[in-house]
Amino acid sequence: MKVTQTLWFEKDVEAAVRFYTGLVPGSSIQSVSTLPADSPSGPAGSVKLVAFTLGDQRYLAFEAGRLDPFNHSFSIMVECDTQAEIDRLWAALAEGGTIEHCGWLRDRWGLAWQIAPKRLGELINDADRAKAKRVAEAMLTMVKLDVAALEAAARG
Structure with missing residues (x-):
């Protein structure tokens, strides 16, 4: 299959x-x-x-x-290992597109993308639920996701 x-x-x-x-x-x-x-x-x-x-x-x-037209019912998520990868993809995909929140954007063809650090998933799924909540709350305030700021939120 x-x-x-x-x-x-x-x-x-x-x-x-x-x-x-x-x-x-x-x-x-x-x-x-x-x-x-x-x-x-x-x-x-x-x-x-x-x-x-x-x-x-x-x-x-x-x-x-x-x-x-494309909509958020179908989107592509790219998990990146580094902030440099996030920054590179974000800049390229946002050119001629529309920037949204929480790592989301639409490219010049209207396709929705979320560019996120792999670390975000690890932090949000942390056994320490207070830490996970701080990370999620920090993410909700961001446009392009920032690994250092997410790590800082995790540390409290």
Whole structure:
């Protein structure tokens, strides 16, 4: 059994996927194709398909005109080991996009992302529930997540 997330783009699918795979280490494009002339989905070349991996996840992105815009019902979370990784991804994805709170943003294509430190999950799941609460409360005040500030909250 194989599970693949699917993303529907109105336009610029290949540019978006090249951008994403260039940002996340271990990512690659497997194929780029268009539907053939005998496809029931529209005229030849009207639907572009891009199969790719982003980190360790499989995706199929396609460009097929307007349908539903992206929303938070589907988002991509990237857990980073360092603040430098967070800063790099945040800056790239936020360019032309919309910045939100708690590490969330939307890129220029409208796709929702959460860029978070791996350490956040460890701190929020700490057996010391008071520590976990302080970390969660600190996170809720942030826009881009800050590892040092989360660690400081954990220490009290």
